[in-house]
Amino acid sequence: MTRTAPATTLPVDILPPAADIPSRFLESAKQWWAAGDKQGAISEERLLRRLPFFRSQKPTGPLSDSDLSAIGPVIAYSSRVELSNPKHYINTVSMVSTSLFQSKFTSSSTSSSALSTPAVMLHGYGAGLGFYFRNFLPMAEWASRHNTSVYALDWLGMGRSSRPPFHVKASKKDIPARVAEAESFFVDSLEDWRQKMHLEKMTLIGHSLGAYFSVVYALKYPQRVERLILLSPAGVPRGPDSTVPASEVDPPSTTSNDDRAELASNTKVEEVEANQRIAKAKESRSRRILTYLWEEGFSPFQVVRTMSVWGPWLVGKYSSRRFSGLTSEETRDMHDYILNITMAKGSGEYCISHILAPGAHARMPLVDRIAALHKDIPVTFAYGDQDWMDPEGGTESVERLRQAGHGQGKMYIVNNAGHHLYLDNPRVVNDLLVRELERKI
Secondary structure, eight states, X not given: OEEXXXXXXXXXXXXXXXXXXXXXXXXXXXXXXXXXHHHHHHHHHHHHTTSTTEESSOOSSOOOHHHHXXXXXXXXXXXXXXXSSTTOEEEEEEEEEHHHHHHTTSOOTTTTOOSSOOEEEEOOTTOOGGGGTTXXXXXXXXXXXTTOEEEEEOOTTSTTSOOOOOOOOSOTTOHHHHHHHHHHXXXXXXXXXXXXXXXXXXXXXXXXXXXHHHHHHHHHOGGGXXXXXXXXXXXXXXSGGGOOOGGGGSOOSOOOSOXXXXXXXXXXXXXXXXXXXXXXXXXXHHHHHHHHHHHTTOOHHHHHHHTGGGHHHHHHHHHHHHTTTSOHHHHHHXXXXXXXXXXXXXXXXXXXXXXXXXXXXXXSOGGGTGGGSOTTSOEEEEEETTOSSOTHHHHHHHHHHHHTTOOOEEEEEESSOOSSHHHHSHHHHHHHHHHHHHXXX
């Protein structure tokens, strides 16, 4: 079942603007003091209100003629979807064509039929659904044209979903059991969510670790997946080549006039890997230590929470640097959003040392598992041309799919984009997403 967002969601007319990114102690302390569930709801809604048809709460009945006139062909709203465990819930944003939404309150079977499989957008490690704010409008327009729905959700234990304790009982030496237990925390909660939402099949659009879990879900529940679109997926290649370089926190450092997504060639992949080697060579000793601690299971978000009143200042250093390609208002909004989901109780973030080994490569790489995907599931890989994820893993995965008789694997390189390619170059990525969603199977 679903329930409307709690009282922490403010009415439209009183939503305050985001504060400036703190540069002084007092500013940081004020933001630390304000952080919490209420401020988290506010920060998320600021991003979502960029959709003119967004509503804070799910309407409880059919839309009136005046509502339809104001909203248009698609409606978006927030809800918390309760899972089988009454203490667990998934924070969800739904973008539904109004004709499909209205049909839920009528007996018309014709009008209630979606023309396309719903799409589900899944964020990466320690992030949240708000990271996709620059992609929601074209996705919602796609849902309107195809009389279907698009959902964006926070993984259990991340974003604004519930934060249950995360524990892995398997022995540290039993790698398969350890990985399976950590993966199940996420993919089984996604399956629980699907059942509560009464979705027969889904197209999964995942970024980074969210892309990794999307593949794992498709391996475990193949009958529930229409297609996979993987944006800079984590955990694909084997070996230490995917070690996180220092430039991960930077926006793309160079731009070219060739602003498009192109099918990956060996030359293009080699160019991306050459850039990664240069960035890795510049990595400082202190960053190597921090990276090692993270890979050993020490969550980077622990650092922010441990710094208490200085936490917002530290987050601001990241926000202002990584998202400098956004407008000043978008950067402030993203900072407040990141701060509040980071300050929340630690939970799903502790999966990282069980999924990834030292060196940030997967303990059970997807490249060695992906050939088992059902042959009817198209798979699309996309990397930024300045990504820190090794695209060689995507290249080998597409080849492994082909050798297994799975001829629907494709890979793209998005120019002028880094790891967060959907934020760095939203126009090109949005075009790619819609094109892949509309590609005939």
